[in-house]
Amino acid sequence: MITKGQWQAIASELSSQFASVTFQLDDDEVTVNRVRLTENKTALAVYINGSIKAAEEVAA
Numbered sequence: 001m002i003t004k005g006q007w008q009a010i011a012s013e014l015s016s017q018f019a020s021v022t023f024q025l026d027d028d029e030v031t032v033n034r035v036r037l038t039e040n041k042t043a044l045a046v047y048i049n050g051s052i053k054a055a056e057e058v059a060a
Contacts, residue, residue: 001026014044 002010002025010032013021019034031047045052 017042019044 022031033045034042035045037043
């Protein structure tokens with residue numbers, strides 16, 4: 001489980017333009033990177049144990 005303080009640190013790190021943060025969540029390693037989609041648009045790419053999954057795959 002992630003503490004409130006850890007969430008605050010993660011949120012702070014992700015607020016930057018070139019964000020990347022890795023943390024442990026239960027038995028999984030979670031990495032979140034800010035990626036550029038277009039010149040003016042970014043998104044957060046979430047990797048779980050080194051693999052990225054599409055939203056449709058995660059929901060299934």
